[in-house]
Amino acid sequence: VDALAAGTSNKGRKVSSSKSTGGGGGFGAASKAPTFIHTPDTSESTQNLLQFLKAQKAKGLDNVDIGFHQGTGVRGLFCTTNMKQGQIICRIPSDCALALSDPNKNGEDAPTVAHGGSNFLEMYWNNEQNKRLWSPYLDTLPKQGSEQFDPTPDFLGEDELMLLEFPRLIQRAKERKEQVGKVAAEKGISEEELRFATWLVSSRAFQLSLSAPANEKDEMPQYDDRGQVIDKAQKKTIRVMVPFIDMANHSSDQPNCKLTLIDPEKDDAWFALEATRPISAGKELVISYGSGVDSSVELLMDYGFVPSSNRIDSIMLEKGGDDAIAKLDGWTTTLDEDKTMLEMSRDDPVLQKILRFRIRLKESYKR
Ligand SMILES: C[S@@+](CC[C@H](N)C(=O)[O-])C[C@H]1O[C@@H](n2cnc3c(N)ncnc32)[C@H](O)[C@@H]1O
Structure with missing residues (x-):
């Protein structure tokens, strides 16, 4: 609400394009700077995994950070950009599983x-x-x-x-x-x-x-x-x-995404993380x-x-x-x-x- 109010009072300022946090969440979400609750994992092994998966044509890896939760220290996946319900966050070719x-x-x-x-x-x-x-x-x-x-x-x-x-x-x-x-x-x-x-x-x-x-x-x-x-x-x-997707942690009460198989009957099938509710940038991606x-x-x-x-x-x-x-x-x-x-x-x-x-x-x- 605050962001929208600021946008309307500053004539000429385009609220919806004020941040590059991606396609999700409407005016309020798009103009609010994301709060990050993780420290990115910069280890060599994680960087090697990302390079390997990119070479194998995995998609959407930039929508996600592998990192450590600042409260618990547990390694997990964190959303870097707003996601809409139903959106595919990232996908890994089934050949990589x-x-x-x-x-x-x-x-x-x-x-x-x-x-x-x-x-x-x-x-x-x-x-x-x-x-x-x-x-x-x-x-x-x-x-x-x-x-x-x-x-x-x-x-x-x-x-x-x-x-x-x-x-x-x-x-x-x-x-x-x-x-x-x-x-x-x-x-x-x-x-x-x-x-x-x-x-x-x-x-x-x-x-x-x-x-x-x-x-x-x-x-x-x-x-x-x-x-x-x-x-x-x-x-x-x-x-x-499933590499990368197996870094997702669990939530019993509030998962925000799930594992989905895309085109399982085809040769180029994918394992994907799909948002099951709108997710704002900075949030941890948690499945059930x-x-x-x-x-x-x-x-x-x-x-x-x-x-x-x-x-x-x-x-x-x-x-x-x-x-x-x-x-x-x-x-x-x-x-x-x-x-x-x-x-x-x-x-x-x-x-x-x-x-x-x-x-x-x-x-x-x-x-
Ligand atoms: C599929 S792995 C998820 C990625 C894992 N955190 C890692 O860094 O490799 C499952 C493990 O993550 C941790 N984990 C997942 N969800 C958790 C939760 N809600 N609370 C605490 N630990 C969790 C547990 O150690 C569990 O054995």
Whole structure:
């Protein structure tokens, strides 16, 4: 409003062309200087990735900055120009995506995420030729122990795992540990190497359904009696890693864009980020991971982080189930005790994450 008022009182000044922030948002947005909340990532690996993708004819990369959120320090994607709802923000040729299955096997060679991890090692990381070919992408992936490494509960020791207390999450982490152990033995690779590769795949690969209609994701989710989303018909899926787009972080409550496949049936198909609402320059580009309605149990299990808010948690707790904790007083500590412990555990990131998970769920019980 201020910008529009200033424009009308300064006769002759063209409000709408006063900034080069792009096509989006109307007078107000176009004349307001963007507020940036990130520090651009100027590392050599990121610059190499951008060069590589430009040479492969990726489009719209200038609409996006890879950078670090100034509040959280988390690396992500930030919009450099206003975007309208429905606009394609950037697109990457499908040739630049790393399939984690043999295309002739319809996803049957990767029934679990641990198999996806094993295929990643076999097809890319430990294959000399492909490792060289894909190095501009592989070099941008988090390393174990780096800032971007956000371990999932299957990295926890037995005692730490029990501190999570929520039976469904503990059970899933145990299953993942077992899965990794089994596949590592089958394929003759080290469990440690496979655990990390499995984390990479689980936390950054996109699952594409081979048979579902394109709009299936937009339908209302259905829940089973434990409050978990039903994966309809357990369709075959393949996992793909999509450079650049896999830098997008998650928002449970306010995603502003989504992954879209353009011309999937054609030879020159694209993976794109599409704005699902108007986005102003400077904002972080955030998508919705997984089923789109994942509770914090799934987000921690598959991606290793606890979201700052998540409306799905209340629904999940209300649905309950015998592997959930039905009431706030079913936990061994109170919410306040966990908050105090969080304050006191500043130099223990593992315990901090465990406590943030407990607090997240405890704050979600309907009172
Ligand atoms: C697909 S990657 C996104 C890019 C990643 N931040 C990076 O720099 O490589 C998923 C990882 O990003 C982080 N992440 C995504 N969304 C997040 C959120 N809302 N809060 C905290 N971390 C998040 C987690 O570490 C997660 O494992």
